[in-house]
Amino acid sequence: MKIDNKKIFETLNPNKVWVPVLIGLGIVFAMFYFDPSVNEESLKGVFDASIPWLILAIIVILFRDLGYVYRIREITQHDLTWVRAIYVIILWEFASAVTPSVVGGTAVAIFILNKEGIKLGKAIAYVMVTAILDNLFFVIGAPIILFFAKGHIFPSSKVLETQLQDSMEAIFWLSYTLYAVYSLVMAAALFYRPRVFKWVLIKIFSIKWLRKWKHDAVEYGNQIIDASKELSGKNWRYWIPIILATIFIWSSRYLMLNALISAFVPLDLNENVIVFARQVIMWIVMMISPTPGSSGTAEFFFGQFFTEFLGNYTFITSILWRLFSYYPYLILGAIFLPRWIRQVFFKKKKAKKD
Secondary structure, three states: EEEEEEHHHHHOHHHHHHHHHHHHHHHHHHHHOOOOOHHHHHOOOHHHHOOHHHHHHHHHHHHHHHHHHHHHHOOOOOOOOHHHHHHHHHHHHHHHOOOOOOOOOOHHHHHHHHHOOOOOHHHHHHHHHHHHHHHHHHHHHHHHHHHHHOOOOOOOHHHHEEEEEEEEHHHHHHHHHHHHHHHHHHHHHHHHOOOHHHHHHHHOOOOHHHHHHHHHHHHHHHHHHHHHHHHHHHHHHHHHHHHHHHHHHHHHHHHHHHHHHHHHOOOOHHHHEEEHHHHHHHHHHHHHHOOOOOOOOHHHHHHHHHHHHHHHHHHHHHHHHHHHHHHHHHHHHHHHHHHHHOOOOOHHHHHHHH
């Protein structure tokens, strides 16, 4: 696989921070001026928040990040130090924050790991493992979570009914099916029959109107084979910590909002389950968003999904939610990126000359 440094650095560009920020602010201001339920009193609602719950929300999101750092160290079998793992995760999150959610930061993650001294084949394997595990958490966990929510997962919203014509549930199950099929196919390709997967790709892209992508398909098939070789022979001691870390990461991601909502309104056990479950639906909506880091999309749909719990606190909670879970990675990425470039490129070149 040939990594296009130019394209990677176009993504890892601190100037791109302003794009999602402006989109997000634009949606927030639009909601403030055009939504009659949002006014100055909505902003003053921030002073009604319970400080202990806000602190808990911050702690939970920090635990999520620690889970990411721990998982990448375990996946790479400690080839990364704790400091290097922190750099990798911050830059990975930054790449995801400045690219459309439907695109993600996969190529950037491979590039970062490779520049951290991990061989390209291993870097591809490690990034694919994280993607498959994240998807499998959703594929396996979603039905369980939705079962406990007892059918209260799809919000009753006039805006959603008008704009989406009652299609939210259909969009969710269609997206769920696509994720399930993709995850199972990639898991089978990576762990069971990588050469069969490559053969199928070649046959598909030998079709006349797909032939121009055949070279890329062959290259991708070779990457799968190389990645499969890197992961072969791993025993349960390798997989169990990674799987548990994935469950911990995603549970922390969702529980942060539960804590944040509880800072404004009390939630009983059933309501906590519903809030947790609705975030699964939100995740699908955000994953198909064309904007960087789902900017604008996230802020809009937050109100539609959680206003029945928050009431007048919906607007301020949506702002805090993004301030806690999204914007820090834009800031940290812009700070850490120049340092990482100096460490990885210039210091290594200097060391070689010496």
